[in-house]
Amino acid sequence: MQVETVNLNPDEMPRQWYNILADIKINPPLGPDGTPITPESLAPVFPMNLIEQEVSTERWIDIPEDVLKVYSIWRPSPLVRAVALEKALGTPAHIYFKNESVSPPGSHKPNTSVAQVYYNKVFGIKKLTTETGAGQWGAALAFACSQFGLECKIYMVRISYDQKPYRKAQMQVWGGVCVASPSNETNAGRAILEKDPTTPGSLGIAISEAVEAAVSDRTGKTRYTLGSVLNHVMLHQTIIGLEAKLQMEKFGEYPDVIVGCAGGGSNFAGLTFPFVYDKMHGKQIDIYPVEPAACPTLTRGAFVYDHGDTAGYTPLLAMYSLGHDFVPPPVHSGGLRYHGMAPTVSQLASEGLITPTSATQVEAFKAGTMFARTLGIIPAPESNHAIAQVIKEAIKAKETGEKKVILFNLSGHGLLDLGSYEKYFANELQDYVLEDSVLKDAEKIFEAFPKPKILKSI
Amino acid sequence: MQVETVNLNPDEMPRQWYNILADIKINPPLGPDGTPITPESLAPVFPMNLIEQEVSTERWIDIPEDVLKVYSIWRPSPLVRAVALEKALGTPAHIYFKNESVSPPGSHKPNTSVAQVYYNKVFGIKKLTTETGAGQWGAALAFACSQFGLECKIYMVRISYDQKPYRKAQMQVWGGVCVASPSNETNAGRAILEKDPTTPGSLGIAISEAVEAAVSDRTGKTRYTLGSVLNHVMLHQTIIGLEAKLQMEKFGEYPDVIVGCAGGGSNFAGLTFPFVYDKMHGKQIDIYPVEPAACPTLTRGAFVYDHGDTAGYTPLLAMYSLGHDFVPPPVHSGGLRYHGMAPTVSQLASEGLITPTSATQVEAFKAGTMFARTLGIIPAPESNHAIAQVIKEAIKAKETGEKKVILFNLSGHGLLDLGSYEKYFANELQDYVLEDSVLKDAEKIFEAFPKPKILKSI
Numbered sequence: 026m027q028v029e030t031v032n033l034n035p036d037e038m039p040r041q042w043y044n045i046l047a048d049i050k051i052n053p054p055l056g057p058d059g060t061p062i063t064p065e066s067l068a069p070v071f072p073m074n075l076i077e078q079e080v081s082t083e084r085w086i087d088i089p090e091d092v093l094k095v096y097s098i099w100r101p102s103p104l105v106r107a108v109a110l111e112k113a114l115g116t117p118a119h120i121y122f123k124n125e126s127v128s129p130p131g132s133h134k135p136n137t138s139v140a141q142v143y144y145n146k147v148f149g150i151k152k153l154t155t156e157t158g159a160g161q162w163g164a165a166l167a168f169a170c171s172q173f174g175l176e177c178k179i180y181m182v183r184i185s186y187d188q189k190p191y192r193k194a195q196m197q198v199w200g201g202v203c204v205a206s207p208s209n210e211t212n213a214g215r216a217i218l219e220k221d222p223t224t225p226g227s228l229g230i231a232i233s234e235a236v237e238a239a240v241s242d243r244t245g246k247t248r249y250t251l252g253s254v255l256n257h258v259m260l261h262q263t264i265i266g267l268e269a270k271l272q273m274e275k276f277g278e279y280p281d282v283i284v285g286c287a288g289g290g291s292n293f294a295g296l297t298f299p300f301v302y303d304k305m306h307g308k309q310i311d312i313y314p315v316e317p318a319a320c321p322t323l324t325r326g327a328f329v330y331d332h333g334d335t336a337g338y339t340p341l342l343a344m345y346s347l348g349h350d351f352v353p354p355p356v357h358s359g360g361l362r363y364h365g366m367a368p369t370v371s372q373l374a375s376e377g378l379i380t381p382t383s384a385t386q387v388e389a390f391k392a393g394t395m396f397a398r399t400l401g402i403i404p405a406p407e408s409n410h411a412i413a414q415v416i417k418e419a420i421k422a423k424e425t426g427e428k429k430v431i432l433f434n435l436s437g438h439g440l441l442d443l444g445s446y447e448k449y450f451a452n453e454l455q456d457y458v459l460e461d462s463v464l465k466d467a468e469k470i471f472e473a474f475p476k477p478k479i480l481k482s483i
Numbered sequence: 484m485q486v487e488t489v490n491l492n493p494d495e496m497p498r499q500w501y502n503i504l505a506d507i508k509i510n511p512p513l514g515p516d517g518t519p520i521t522p523e524s525l526a527p528v529f530p531m532n533l534i535e536q537e538v539s540t541e542r543w544i545d546i547p548e549d550v551l552k553v554y555s556i557w558r559p560s561p562l563v564r565a566v567a568l569e570k571a572l573g574t575p576a577h578i579y580f581k582n583e584s585v586s587p588p589g590s591h592k593p594n595t596s597v598a599q600v601y602y603n604k605v606f607g608i609k610k611l612t613t614e615t616g617a618g619q620w621g622a623a624l625a626f627a628c629s630q631f632g633l634e635c636k637i638y639m640v641r642i643s644y645d646q647k648p649y650r651k652a653q654m655q656v657w658g659g660v661c662v663a664s665p666s667n668e669t670n671a672g673r674a675i676l677e678k679d680p681t682t683p684g685s686l687g688i689a690i691s692e693a694v695e696a697a698v699s700d701r702t703g704k705t706r707y708t709l710g711s712v713l714n715h716v717m718l719h720q721t722i723i724g725l726e727a728k729l730q731m732e733k734f735g736e737y738p739d740v741i742v743g744c745a746g747g748g749s750n751f752a753g754l755t756f757p758f759v760y761d762k763m764h765g766k767q768i769d770i771y772p773v774e775p776a777a778c779p780t781l782t783r784g785a786f787v788y789d790h791g792d793t794a795g796y797t798p799l800l801a802m803y804s805l806g807h808d809f810v811p812p813p814v815h816s817g818g819l820r821y822h823g824m825a826p827t828v829s830q831l832a833s834e835g836l837i838t839p840t841s842a843t844q845v846e847a848f849k850a851g852t853m854f855a856r857t858l859g860i861i862p863a864p865e866s867n868h869a870i871a872q873v874i875k876e877a878i879k880a881k882e883t884g885e886k887k888v889i890l891f892n893l894s895g896h897g898l899l900d901l902g903s904y905e906k907y908f909a910n911e912l913q914d915y916v917l918e919d920s921v922l923k924d925a926e927k928i929f930e931a932f933p934k935p936k937i938l939k940s941i
Contacts, residue, residue: 030555095485199855440653443899
């Protein structure tokens with residue numbers, strides 16, 4: 026066999042998400058005055074049922090039936106043993122991957138977009154706004170809105186809008202309206218365009234536009250959605266790891282090593298949090314979040330209070346950060362180009378429960394190409410970072426002769442990112458190494474903010 | 484549930500293909516002198532083991548273990564009941580689809596590319612050539628060559644090469660070399676370029692280049708491959724229908740109506756041939772091949788002897804045809820823009836065992852959009868033609884109140900064809916209606932060739 030696959034039956038799909046906030050403590054988000062924000066202050070931006078989920082410390086949270094119904098389109102997702110990759114590497118390691126590329130939008134993102142749209146619908150919301158960089162989150166939200174009959178407006182960073190025409194067409198197929206950001210539709214957008222009519226845009230600007238569009242709708246029936254970073258997003262993604270645990274049991278194995286790429290943290294959290302619980306209770310597992318070397322939030326950033334967005338509109342979050350005005354080099358992994366990291370993932374890193382590492386984009390594409398040539402599937406550039414680490418671990422196992430069991434998350438496929446592969450084959454991908462001075466500059470902005478407390482969960 | 488899915492276990496995958504030539508007779512291919520060609524005359528183009536398969540009349544042919552291994556990457560493919568689509572249509576019909584979009588190249592094509600590459604490898608061949616229009620076949624061959632370690636050279640029609648950059652990148656990820664056709668690498672290509680340096684190319688020219696590149700390799704280690712039309716291609720695709728039969732049994736249902744889009748005939752044959760066998764033995768099934776109205780081979784063409792390629796290099800095949808120099812209008816379904824139809828499929832049509840029908844491209848995209856908005860998956864433009872017919876049948880069932888069971892083949896996904904969806908939403912898709920005079924012109928060329936005999940299999 027080139028692969029061995031365990032598919033769960035539909036009735037084996039987990040009925041609850043795992044909430045890691047039952048088992049770890051995180052520093053609370055702070056408002057502009059430096060004191061913890063109240064749930065009520067977020068009400069114009071998010072529906073109250075999701076805000077409650079954001080602050081919940083219940084360990085298990087029921088997945089609503091209507092969410093399970095939509096999940097049934099692609100879940101349970103397969104767990105696959107990559108036999109052909111093991112052979113090509115000549116490793117005694119067993120390599121498994123959870124295949125999240127099988128969803129209609131092609132990534133793990135709909136695990137949370139479907140849930141978020143559901144809760145908004147239940148709360149009476151008619152329209153959702155969001156920003157998107159590479160386009161995976163925007164596509165996932167458009168898909169989820171088409172399932173529940175909500176309107177969907179996506180502000181897509183202009184440079185991506187122009188470079189990736191297929192992404193906006195994908196959102197359009199699902200009825201989503203995608204505009205290039207900055208747009209003329211918001212005060213934030215108009216202000217930027219006035220200064221610089223040819224700006225390529227940025228995620229920070231797009232967030233500002235999406236939030237403004239939500240809170241300024243006078244009907245009160247519009248809200249904003251975010252595809253990563255927040256606690257409830259990590260929560261929804263845990264279905265990945267919960268399924269993977271069941272499937273690993275059916276293979277009769279348990280992972281020694283778990284790997285996920287990490288941008289805002291959501292696919293990494295989704296696969297690993299249920300296993301982090303085991304690690305807290307005695308299991309020996311090496312857990313690696315893999316970042317791009319060009320945007321090394323966990324590996325070279327500081328654990329600080331910082332804003333989630335460039336403009337500084339969001340509350341201060343306790344997280345690893347490169348500084349909210351850090352502009353990552355233009356690596357071809359839009360989903361990993363984020364200055365911060367989910368507070369929950371950051372907390373685990375600060376406690377040493379996970380072991381951050383990084384890969385350059387050339388390493389990543391080399392690994393992804395090897396994966397495609399052995400297993401057929403063309404991975405997303407983001408997922409290639411995880412694969413690079415998996416291959417390092419598999420080669421280490423070959424050298425030591427250890428039969429390691431390695432599990433990683435294939436967060437998405439690369440079919441709408443094939444242009445970046447073309448650049449890789451043309452030797453046009455630059456490998457960026459950050460100067461220390463860049464990081465030192467970033468540190469200055471942290472001095473203005475409070476310091477997170479040192480917390481220890483276990 | 485939005486969907487209900489039956490996945491087979493890996494050990495339930497069929498171990499044999501079904502060869503319809505055991506149950507129907509077709510007129511033999513003829514050489515330039517009007518007499519049946521010998522298998523040996525094809526030896527410079529195809530390996531002898533595949534030529535033997537092309538003429539075999541054994542009903543069941545074993546699938547080699549090494550082919551099953553590669554199939555395991557995506558097979559058995561899911562059979563899905565489209566509950567959400569039934570609800571949206573308000574139909575009492577049960578709608579099932581076989582999801583062939585889950586293969587790495589994204590279509591049914593690797594069912595035969597994997598088999599063809601395997602047989603070529605066993606025969607000692609080191610390199611394969613082919614042509615591709617829209618790119619699905621080229622991608623499938625590159626994928627299969629990467630699995631067996633053969634070189635792969637693809638001549639891609641220039642206009643598609645320029646319009647669909649992601650397709651050539653996809654082939655490149657799997658190590659395939661894709662050049663725009665006409666190229667400077669063959670006599671055929673150079674001759675065309677000399678006359679018209681800016682020609683958009685055509686499938687006919689690309690076939691000529693790929694055949695020339697194969698037969699002119701002096702090492703004798705290069706052969707040509709074809710992705711549709713031929714008997715052995717239809718044979719390899721029957722795994723679709725054989726799996727679907729097992730899965731329909733698990734659902735406890737049997738189809739009253741079966742639908743597949745039809746260009747050269749391979750995905751249609753793959754799903755339907757095992758059910759055609761049942762129909763020959765008493766089952767009542769309506770079986771619809773669906774063509775684009777712009778290229779209505781079965782619905783408006785003639786059952787004649789004609790060449791498979793534009794230039795007239797191939798043997799004469801007994802098939803429905805619009806004439807080998809018919810140039811289909813530029814509909815956005817590259818896989819359906821073919822003047823002929825597989826001789827086996829043509830024979831079934833001539834005997835009334837299948838009921839050809841057609842859809843316009845606007846009907847097709849409308850149907851595909853409804854499918855995407857209910858079930859998430861964005862179908863290939865080709866598959867949209869099948870969906871258009873399925874929706875017609877489901878609405879008919881609603882009107883008559885009959886609980887019809889409808890099964891169709893989702894031959895591929897549309898992620899690399901999203902540009903055509905964008906044109907659909909911009910109301911830029913033209914609906915082509917062929918003048919009768921066009922068809923009458925085509926008939927003239929048939930007068931020069933022998934007439935096929937009227938054969939009756941049952």
